[in-house]
Amino acid sequence: MAIQVRIIPAPQLSLRDPQDTELGRRILTHSIILLDELGLEAFTFKKLAVELGSAEASIYRYFNSKHQLLLYLVSWYWDWVHYLVKQSAVGKSSPEDRLQAAITSLTQPFVANPAVPYIDERLLHRIVINEGSKAYHTKDVDQENRKGLFLGYKSLCEEICAIILEIAPTFPYPRALATSLFEMAHNHPYFAEHLPRLTDIGRTSELSEELRTMLWFWVTNLLNTHSQPAPQID
Template sequence: MDRLFQSIKLEINDKIYLKDPQSSDLGKKIIEHSIVMIHELGFEDFTFKKLGAQIGSNESSIYRYFENKHKLLLYLTSWYWGWLEYQLVFSTNSIEDKKEKLRKAIEVITREVEVDSSFSYINEILLNKIIISEYSKSYLTKEVDKENKEGYFVIYKRMAQRLSDMIKGVDPEYLFPTSLASTVLEGSLHQYFLRDHFTSLTECTKSNSVTHYFTDMVFNSLKIEING
Protein backbone atom coordinates (compact mmCIF):
# COMPACT_ATOMS: atom_id res chain seq x y z
CA MET A 1 0.00 0.00 0.00
CA ASP A 2 2.86 2.40 0.78
CA ARG A 3 4.24 1.87 -2.72
CA LEU A 4 0.81 2.62 -4.16
CA PHE A 5 0.60 5.99 -2.44
CA GLN A 6 4.16 6.83 -3.47
CA SER A 7 3.27 6.17 -7.12
CA ILE A 8 0.20 8.42 -7.07
CA LYS A 9 1.59 11.34 -5.08
CA LEU A 10 0.72 14.61 -6.78
CA GLU A 11 4.10 16.01 -7.77
CA ILE A 12 4.49 18.72 -10.41
CA ASN A 13 7.69 19.21 -12.42
CA ASP A 14 9.57 21.90 -10.50
CA LYS A 15 10.72 23.50 -13.76
CA ILE A 16 7.16 24.71 -14.32
CA TYR A 17 7.11 27.02 -11.29
CA LEU A 18 9.58 29.35 -9.59
CA LYS A 19 8.16 28.71 -6.12
CA ASP A 20 5.89 25.79 -5.25
CA PRO A 21 2.40 27.29 -4.82
CA GLN A 22 1.46 24.45 -2.48
CA SER A 23 4.10 25.70 -0.02
CA SER A 24 2.27 28.85 1.11
CA ASP A 25 -1.18 30.32 1.69
CA LEU A 26 -0.57 32.92 -1.02
CA GLY A 27 0.45 30.22 -3.49
CA LYS A 28 -2.72 28.25 -2.77
CA LYS A 29 -4.78 31.42 -3.15
CA ILE A 30 -3.14 32.04 -6.55
CA ILE A 31 -4.14 28.55 -7.68
CA GLU A 32 -7.64 28.75 -6.23
CA HIS A 33 -8.53 32.10 -7.80
CA SER A 34 -6.73 31.50 -11.10
CA ILE A 35 -8.98 28.49 -11.68
CA VAL A 36 -12.10 30.56 -11.07
CA MET A 37 -10.90 33.47 -13.21
CA ILE A 38 -9.67 31.38 -16.15
CA HIS A 39 -13.01 29.59 -16.14
CA GLU A 40 -14.90 32.90 -16.09
CA LEU A 41 -12.71 34.97 -18.44
CA GLY A 42 -11.03 32.41 -20.66
CA PHE A 43 -7.26 31.95 -20.82
CA GLU A 44 -6.71 34.73 -23.38
CA ASP A 45 -8.33 37.44 -21.24
CA PHE A 46 -6.86 36.20 -17.96
CA THR A 47 -3.85 38.19 -16.70
CA PHE A 48 -1.72 38.24 -13.58
CA LYS A 49 -2.72 41.88 -13.11
CA LYS A 50 -6.39 40.89 -12.90
CA LEU A 51 -5.52 37.97 -10.63
CA GLY A 52 -3.52 40.22 -8.31
CA ALA A 53 -6.43 42.64 -8.02
CA GLN A 54 -8.77 39.76 -7.25
CA ILE A 55 -6.66 38.31 -4.44
CA GLY A 56 -5.53 41.67 -3.07
CA SER A 57 -1.87 41.15 -3.85
CA ASN A 58 0.73 42.82 -6.04
CA GLU A 59 1.11 41.45 -9.54
CA SER A 60 4.81 41.04 -8.82
CA SER A 61 4.05 38.57 -6.02
CA ILE A 62 2.43 36.22 -8.54
CA TYR A 63 5.54 36.39 -10.73
CA ARG A 64 7.51 35.02 -7.80
CA TYR A 65 5.59 31.77 -8.29
CA PHE A 66 5.19 31.61 -12.08
CA GLU A 67 7.24 33.09 -14.89
CA ASN A 68 4.14 33.72 -17.00
CA LYS A 69 0.54 32.57 -17.40
CA HIS A 70 1.56 29.80 -19.81
CA LYS A 71 3.56 28.21 -16.99
CA LEU A 72 0.54 28.63 -14.69
CA LEU A 73 -1.62 26.80 -17.24
CA LEU A 74 0.99 24.04 -17.45
CA TYR A 75 0.87 23.77 -13.67
CA LEU A 76 -2.93 23.54 -13.57
CA THR A 77 -3.06 20.93 -16.33
CA SER A 78 -0.28 18.89 -14.73
CA TRP A 79 -2.08 19.02 -11.40
CA TYR A 80 -5.31 17.86 -13.03
CA TRP A 81 -3.71 14.88 -14.75
CA GLY A 82 -1.87 13.97 -11.55
CA TRP A 83 -5.13 14.10 -9.62
CA LEU A 84 -6.87 11.97 -12.27
CA GLU A 85 -3.98 9.50 -12.18
CA TYR A 86 -4.51 9.23 -8.42
CA GLN A 87 -8.17 8.38 -9.05
CA LEU A 88 -7.24 5.86 -11.74
CA VAL A 89 -4.66 3.97 -9.69
CA PHE A 90 -6.76 3.99 -6.52
CA SER A 91 -9.88 2.74 -8.36
CA THR A 92 -8.22 -0.04 -10.36
CA ASN A 93 -5.41 -1.28 -8.11
CA SER A 94 -7.37 -4.09 -6.47
CA ILE A 95 -9.18 -5.30 -9.62
CA GLU A 96 -7.76 -8.60 -10.88
CA ASP A 97 -9.98 -9.19 -13.93
CA LYS A 98 -8.26 -7.42 -16.85
CA LYS A 99 -11.45 -6.55 -18.72
CA GLU A 100 -13.08 -5.14 -15.60
CA LYS A 101 -9.88 -3.21 -14.82
CA LEU A 102 -9.93 -1.64 -18.27
CA ARG A 103 -13.65 -0.87 -18.05
CA LYS A 104 -13.13 0.86 -14.70
CA ALA A 105 -10.17 2.83 -16.04
CA ILE A 106 -12.25 4.15 -18.94
CA GLU A 107 -14.98 5.12 -16.49
CA VAL A 108 -12.56 7.05 -14.26
CA ILE A 109 -11.01 8.92 -17.19
CA THR A 110 -14.27 9.84 -18.92
CA ARG A 111 -16.85 10.31 -16.15
CA GLU A 112 -18.27 13.60 -14.89
CA VAL A 113 -15.91 15.21 -12.37
CA GLU A 114 -16.95 15.79 -8.77
CA VAL A 115 -15.27 18.00 -6.16
CA ASP A 116 -12.63 16.19 -4.11
CA SER A 117 -12.67 17.43 -0.52
CA SER A 118 -9.03 16.36 -0.11
CA PHE A 119 -7.94 19.60 -1.82
CA SER A 120 -9.93 22.45 -0.33
CA TYR A 121 -8.31 25.20 -2.42
CA ILE A 122 -8.99 23.55 -5.78
CA ASN A 123 -12.41 23.29 -7.42
CA GLU A 124 -11.97 20.16 -9.54
CA ILE A 125 -15.22 20.75 -11.43
CA LEU A 126 -14.08 24.17 -12.67
CA LEU A 127 -10.58 22.84 -13.33
CA ASN A 128 -12.08 20.06 -15.45
CA LYS A 129 -13.96 22.66 -17.50
CA ILE A 130 -10.68 24.52 -18.02
CA ILE A 131 -8.99 21.30 -19.16
CA ILE A 132 -11.84 20.67 -21.62
CA SER A 133 -11.63 24.14 -23.16
CA GLU A 134 -8.01 25.20 -22.62
CA TYR A 135 -5.77 22.12 -22.34
CA SER A 136 -4.65 22.13 -25.97
CA LYS A 137 -3.27 25.66 -25.47
CA SER A 138 -0.68 24.24 -23.09
CA TYR A 139 1.01 22.24 -25.88
CA LEU A 140 0.00 23.82 -29.20
CA THR A 141 2.99 26.15 -29.03
CA LYS A 142 6.35 26.54 -30.76
CA GLU A 143 8.06 25.48 -27.52
CA VAL A 144 6.27 22.14 -27.22
CA ASP A 145 9.25 19.97 -28.18
CA LYS A 146 11.56 21.73 -25.75
CA GLU A 147 8.97 21.58 -22.96
CA ASN A 148 8.31 17.93 -23.71
CA LYS A 149 12.02 17.15 -23.33
CA GLU A 150 11.98 18.96 -20.00
CA GLY A 151 9.21 16.68 -18.79
CA TYR A 152 6.32 19.15 -18.65
CA PHE A 153 3.86 16.60 -20.02
CA VAL A 154 5.16 13.51 -18.25
CA ILE A 155 2.04 12.97 -16.11
CA TYR A 156 -0.30 13.09 -19.11
CA LYS A 157 1.96 10.71 -21.03
CA ARG A 158 2.14 8.40 -18.01
CA MET A 159 -1.66 8.33 -17.87
CA ALA A 160 -1.77 7.28 -21.53
CA GLN A 161 0.82 4.56 -20.86
CA ARG A 162 -1.17 3.20 -17.92
CA LEU A 163 -4.26 2.91 -20.08
CA SER A 164 -2.24 1.46 -22.97
CA ASP A 165 -0.88 -1.25 -20.67
CA MET A 166 -4.41 -2.15 -19.59
CA ILE A 167 -5.51 -2.38 -23.22
CA LYS A 168 -2.56 -4.71 -23.97
CA GLY A 169 -3.51 -6.73 -20.91
CA VAL A 170 -6.91 -7.41 -22.42
CA ASP A 171 -5.70 -7.93 -25.99
CA PRO A 172 -1.92 -8.40 -26.38
CA GLU A 173 -2.32 -8.70 -30.17
CA TYR A 174 -4.00 -5.33 -30.66
CA LEU A 175 -1.75 -3.19 -32.86
CA PHE A 176 -2.60 0.31 -31.60
CA PRO A 177 -2.88 0.30 -27.78
CA THR A 178 -1.15 3.64 -27.22
CA SER A 179 -3.04 5.34 -30.04
CA LEU A 180 -6.29 4.05 -28.59
CA ALA A 181 -5.32 5.16 -25.09
CA SER A 182 -4.45 8.70 -26.18
CA THR A 183 -7.68 8.82 -28.20
CA VAL A 184 -9.66 8.09 -25.03
CA LEU A 185 -7.81 10.76 -23.03
CA GLU A 186 -8.02 13.49 -25.65
CA GLY A 187 -11.31 12.37 -27.18
CA SER A 188 -13.21 12.44 -23.90
CA LEU A 189 -12.35 16.12 -23.49
CA HIS A 190 -13.50 16.82 -27.03
CA GLN A 191 -16.80 14.98 -26.56
CA TYR A 192 -17.60 17.03 -23.47
CA PHE A 193 -16.82 20.18 -25.45
CA LEU A 194 -19.13 19.06 -28.25
CA ARG A 195 -21.84 18.10 -25.76
CA ASP A 196 -21.74 21.58 -24.25
CA HIS A 197 -21.29 23.67 -27.41
CA PHE A 198 -21.97 21.69 -30.63
CA THR A 199 -24.69 19.24 -29.70
CA SER A 200 -25.45 18.34 -33.32
CA LEU A 201 -21.94 16.81 -33.62
CA THR A 202 -22.27 14.18 -30.90
CA GLU A 203 -24.69 11.62 -29.52
CA CYS A 204 -23.23 12.05 -26.03
CA THR A 205 -25.77 13.52 -23.62
CA LYS A 206 -26.43 13.36 -19.89
CA SER A 207 -28.31 10.08 -20.39
CA ASN A 208 -26.09 8.68 -23.17
CA SER A 209 -22.80 9.38 -21.49
CA VAL A 210 -19.27 10.02 -22.75
CA THR A 211 -18.22 7.02 -20.65
CA HIS A 212 -20.71 4.79 -22.47
CA TYR A 213 -19.37 5.95 -25.83
CA PHE A 214 -15.70 5.31 -25.07
CA THR A 215 -16.36 1.99 -23.32
CA ASP A 216 -18.25 0.87 -26.42
CA MET A 217 -15.54 2.17 -28.75
CA VAL A 218 -12.62 0.56 -26.91
CA PHE A 219 -14.17 -2.86 -26.46
CA ASN A 220 -15.46 -2.91 -30.03
CA SER A 221 -11.96 -1.98 -31.25
CA LEU A 222 -10.63 -4.96 -29.30
CA LYS A 223 -13.57 -7.08 -30.54
CA ILE A 224 -14.30 -8.20 -26.99
CA GLU A 225 -17.68 -8.25 -25.28
CA ILE A 226 -17.89 -5.58 -22.58
CA ASN A 227 -19.62 -7.94 -20.16
CA GLY A 228 -18.31 -11.16 -21.65
Protein backbone atom coordinates in the same frame (compact mmCIF):
# COMPACT_ATOMS: atom_id res chain seq x y z
CA MET B 1 -15.04 8.03 0.71
CA ALA B 2 -12.54 10.75 1.59
CA ILE B 3 -9.52 10.84 -0.67
CA GLN B 4 -6.36 12.03 1.04
CA VAL B 5 -3.68 12.65 -1.55
CA ARG B 6 -1.50 15.56 -2.55
CA ILE B 7 -0.51 16.03 -6.18
CA ILE B 8 2.99 17.44 -6.68
CA PRO B 9 3.67 18.54 -10.27
CA ALA B 10 7.21 18.57 -11.64
CA PRO B 11 9.33 21.43 -10.22
CA GLN B 12 9.97 22.75 -13.75
CA LEU B 13 6.30 23.74 -13.95
CA SER B 14 6.69 26.67 -11.56
CA LEU B 15 9.35 28.99 -10.21
CA ARG B 16 8.18 28.01 -6.73
CA ASP B 17 5.56 25.41 -5.91
CA PRO B 18 2.44 27.43 -5.04
CA GLN B 19 1.14 24.61 -2.87
CA ASP B 20 3.83 25.39 -0.30
CA THR B 21 2.55 28.84 0.75
CA GLU B 22 -0.74 30.49 1.63
CA LEU B 23 -0.36 33.04 -1.18
CA GLY B 24 0.53 30.30 -3.67
CA ARG B 25 -2.55 28.28 -2.74
CA ARG B 26 -4.69 31.41 -3.14
CA ILE B 27 -3.14 31.95 -6.56
CA LEU B 28 -4.26 28.47 -7.58
CA THR B 29 -7.76 28.93 -6.18
CA HIS B 30 -8.41 32.27 -7.85
CA SER B 31 -6.66 31.42 -11.11
CA ILE B 32 -8.98 28.42 -11.53
CA ILE B 33 -12.01 30.60 -10.89
CA LEU B 34 -10.85 33.31 -13.30
CA LEU B 35 -9.74 30.92 -16.04
CA ASP B 36 -13.11 29.23 -15.90
CA GLU B 37 -14.90 32.58 -15.98
CA LEU B 38 -12.77 34.44 -18.56
CA GLY B 39 -10.90 31.85 -20.63
CA LEU B 40 -7.15 31.88 -21.21
CA GLU B 41 -7.12 34.73 -23.74
CA ALA B 42 -8.83 37.23 -21.44
CA PHE B 43 -7.09 36.00 -18.29
CA THR B 44 -4.15 38.14 -17.09
CA PHE B 45 -1.96 38.26 -14.01
CA LYS B 46 -3.15 41.84 -13.49
CA LYS B 47 -6.75 40.62 -13.16
CA LEU B 48 -5.62 37.78 -10.92
CA ALA B 49 -3.73 40.22 -8.68
CA VAL B 50 -6.90 42.28 -8.25
CA GLU B 51 -8.79 39.17 -7.11
CA LEU B 52 -5.99 38.32 -4.72
CA GLY B 53 -5.67 41.86 -3.36
CA SER B 54 -1.95 41.47 -3.98
CA ALA B 55 0.75 42.96 -6.19
CA GLU B 56 1.06 41.50 -9.68
CA ALA B 57 4.78 41.01 -9.03
CA SER B 58 3.97 38.51 -6.28
CA ILE B 59 2.42 36.16 -8.86
CA TYR B 60 5.59 36.28 -10.95
CA ARG B 61 7.47 34.76 -8.03
CA TYR B 62 5.56 31.54 -8.76
CA PHE B 63 4.94 31.61 -12.53
CA ASN B 64 6.72 33.43 -15.32
CA SER B 65 3.64 33.52 -17.58
CA LYS B 66 0.00 32.51 -17.76
CA HIS B 67 1.04 29.69 -20.06
CA GLN B 68 3.24 28.24 -17.33
CA LEU B 69 0.37 28.61 -14.86
CA LEU B 70 -2.01 26.82 -17.24
CA LEU B 71 0.51 24.04 -17.78
CA TYR B 72 0.90 23.65 -14.01
CA LEU B 73 -2.86 23.34 -13.55
CA VAL B 74 -3.28 20.93 -16.46
CA SER B 75 -0.37 18.82 -15.19
CA TRP B 76 -1.94 18.77 -11.74
CA TYR B 77 -5.12 17.51 -13.42
CA TRP B 78 -3.27 14.79 -15.39
CA ASP B 79 -1.68 13.51 -12.17
CA TRP B 80 -5.03 13.63 -10.37
CA VAL B 81 -6.76 11.59 -13.07
CA HIS B 82 -3.84 9.14 -13.09
CA TYR B 83 -4.31 8.68 -9.34
CA LEU B 84 -8.05 8.08 -9.82
CA VAL B 85 -7.36 5.55 -12.59
CA LYS B 86 -4.92 3.62 -10.39
CA GLN B 87 -7.29 3.68 -7.42
CA SER B 88 -10.21 2.50 -9.54
CA ALA B 89 -8.27 -0.62 -10.49
CA VAL B 90 -7.65 -1.72 -6.90
CA GLY B 91 -9.37 -5.01 -6.17
CA LYS B 92 -10.30 -5.69 -9.79
CA SER B 93 -8.67 -8.84 -11.11
CA SER B 94 -9.60 -8.76 -14.78
CA PRO B 95 -8.11 -6.18 -17.18
CA GLU B 96 -11.58 -5.65 -18.66
CA ASP B 97 -12.90 -4.55 -15.27
CA ARG B 98 -9.85 -2.32 -14.76
CA LEU B 99 -10.29 -0.71 -18.18
CA GLN B 100 -13.97 -0.06 -17.52
CA ALA B 101 -13.08 1.49 -14.15
CA ALA B 102 -10.37 3.59 -15.82
CA ILE B 103 -12.86 4.90 -18.38
CA THR B 104 -15.21 5.84 -15.56
CA SER B 105 -12.36 7.81 -13.96
CA LEU B 106 -11.67 9.59 -17.26
CA THR B 107 -15.28 10.69 -17.50
CA GLN B 108 -15.68 11.69 -13.83
CA PRO B 109 -12.40 13.35 -12.71
CA PHE B 110 -14.26 16.05 -10.77
CA VAL B 111 -14.39 13.88 -7.65
CA ALA B 112 -13.56 16.25 -4.80
CA ASN B 113 -10.31 15.76 -2.89
CA PRO B 114 -10.75 17.14 0.65
CA ALA B 115 -6.98 17.03 1.18
CA VAL B 116 -6.62 19.85 -1.39
CA PRO B 117 -9.33 22.41 -0.59
CA TYR B 118 -7.66 25.11 -2.71
CA ILE B 119 -8.28 23.14 -5.95
CA ASP B 120 -11.85 22.99 -7.24
CA GLU B 121 -11.71 19.77 -9.28
CA ARG B 122 -15.07 20.50 -10.90
CA LEU B 123 -13.91 23.85 -12.28
CA LEU B 124 -10.48 22.48 -13.17
CA HIS B 125 -12.12 19.70 -15.16
CA ARG B 126 -14.09 22.31 -17.09
CA ILE B 127 -10.92 24.34 -17.71
CA VAL B 128 -9.16 21.27 -19.11
CA ILE B 129 -12.11 20.63 -21.43
CA ASN B 130 -12.15 24.23 -22.67
CA GLU B 131 -8.49 25.26 -22.46
CA GLY B 132 -6.39 22.15 -21.80
CA SER B 133 -5.04 21.59 -25.31
CA LYS B 134 -3.54 25.10 -25.26
CA ALA B 135 -1.03 23.84 -22.69
CA TYR B 136 0.76 21.70 -25.27
CA HIS B 137 -0.47 22.85 -28.70
CA THR B 138 2.20 25.57 -28.80
CA LYS B 139 5.32 26.53 -30.73
CA ASP B 140 7.43 25.58 -27.70
CA VAL B 141 6.04 22.07 -27.27
CA ASP B 142 9.27 20.31 -28.28
CA GLN B 143 11.40 22.37 -25.93
CA GLU B 144 8.93 21.87 -23.08
CA ASN B 145 8.74 18.16 -23.82
CA ARG B 146 12.54 17.87 -23.51
CA LYS B 147 12.22 19.44 -20.07
CA GLY B 148 9.82 16.67 -19.06
CA LEU B 149 6.80 18.92 -18.66
CA PHE B 150 4.37 16.38 -20.12
CA LEU B 151 5.43 13.34 -18.10
CA GLY B 152 2.14 13.40 -16.19
CA TYR B 153 0.13 13.01 -19.38
CA LYS B 154 2.48 10.33 -20.70
CA SER B 155 2.32 8.35 -17.44
CA LEU B 156 -1.47 8.47 -17.44
CA CYS B 157 -1.65 7.20 -21.02
CA GLU B 158 0.93 4.48 -20.32
CA GLU B 159 -1.23 3.27 -17.42
CA ILE B 160 -4.22 2.85 -19.74
CA CYS B 161 -2.02 1.46 -22.52
CA ALA B 162 -0.81 -1.33 -20.21
CA ILE B 163 -4.39 -2.37 -19.45
CA ILE B 164 -5.24 -2.41 -23.16
CA LEU B 165 -2.30 -4.71 -23.86
CA GLU B 166 -3.42 -7.07 -21.10
CA ILE B 167 -6.73 -7.42 -22.90
CA ALA B 168 -5.31 -7.55 -26.43
CA PRO B 169 -1.54 -8.20 -26.41
CA THR B 170 -1.28 -8.00 -30.21
CA PHE B 171 -3.29 -4.79 -30.60
CA PRO B 172 -1.03 -2.62 -32.79
CA TYR B 173 -2.01 0.85 -31.55
CA PRO B 174 -2.34 0.78 -27.74
CA ARG B 175 -0.84 4.23 -27.14
CA ALA B 176 -2.98 5.82 -29.83
CA LEU B 177 -6.05 4.21 -28.29
CA ALA B 178 -5.12 5.32 -24.76
CA THR B 179 -4.57 8.94 -25.78
CA SER B 180 -7.71 8.88 -27.93
CA LEU B 181 -9.79 7.76 -24.95
CA PHE B 182 -8.41 10.62 -22.88
CA GLU B 183 -8.92 13.20 -25.61
CA MET B 184 -12.42 11.96 -26.42
CA ALA B 185 -13.32 12.25 -22.74
CA HIS B 186 -12.67 15.99 -23.06
CA ASN B 187 -13.57 16.76 -26.65
CA HIS B 188 -17.06 15.29 -26.63
CA PRO B 189 -18.39 17.19 -23.60
CA TYR B 190 -17.08 20.33 -25.34
CA PHE B 191 -18.80 19.32 -28.57
CA ALA B 192 -22.02 18.53 -26.69
CA GLU B 193 -22.08 22.05 -25.26
CA HIS B 194 -20.79 24.09 -28.18
CA LEU B 195 -20.73 22.02 -31.40
CA PRO B 196 -23.45 19.39 -30.92
CA ARG B 197 -23.38 18.16 -34.53
CA LEU B 198 -19.88 16.79 -33.91
CA THR B 199 -20.93 14.26 -31.27
CA ASP B 200 -23.62 11.71 -30.48
CA ILE B 201 -23.96 12.52 -26.80
CA GLY B 202 -26.28 15.21 -25.52
CA ARG B 203 -25.86 18.10 -23.13
CA THR B 204 -27.84 16.54 -20.30
CA SER B 205 -27.45 15.74 -16.63
CA GLU B 206 -26.47 12.22 -17.72
CA LEU B 207 -23.59 13.41 -19.93
CA SER B 208 -20.90 11.61 -17.93
CA GLU B 209 -22.79 8.32 -18.14
CA GLU B 210 -23.44 8.78 -21.87
CA LEU B 211 -19.76 9.54 -22.37
CA ARG B 212 -18.67 6.49 -20.38
CA THR B 213 -21.03 4.26 -22.37
CA MET B 214 -19.77 5.66 -25.67
CA LEU B 215 -16.09 5.22 -24.79
CA TRP B 216 -16.66 1.68 -23.55
CA PHE B 217 -18.59 0.76 -26.71
CA TRP B 218 -15.87 2.28 -28.88
CA VAL B 219 -12.90 0.64 -27.17
CA THR B 220 -14.41 -2.83 -26.75
CA ASN B 221 -15.55 -3.03 -30.36
CA LEU B 222 -12.18 -1.83 -31.58
CA LEU B 223 -10.28 -4.37 -29.47
CA ASN B 224 -12.63 -7.17 -30.52
CA THR B 225 -12.20 -6.49 -34.23
CA HIS B 226 -8.54 -5.49 -34.47
CA SER B 227 -7.48 -8.94 -35.68
CA GLN B 228 -9.60 -8.70 -38.80
CA PRO B 229 -7.70 -7.74 -41.97
CA ALA B 230 -7.92 -4.15 -43.13
CA PRO B 231 -10.31 -3.63 -46.05
CA GLN B 232 -8.77 -3.19 -49.48
CA ILE B 233 -8.99 0.25 -51.03
CA ASP B 234 -9.84 0.25 -54.72
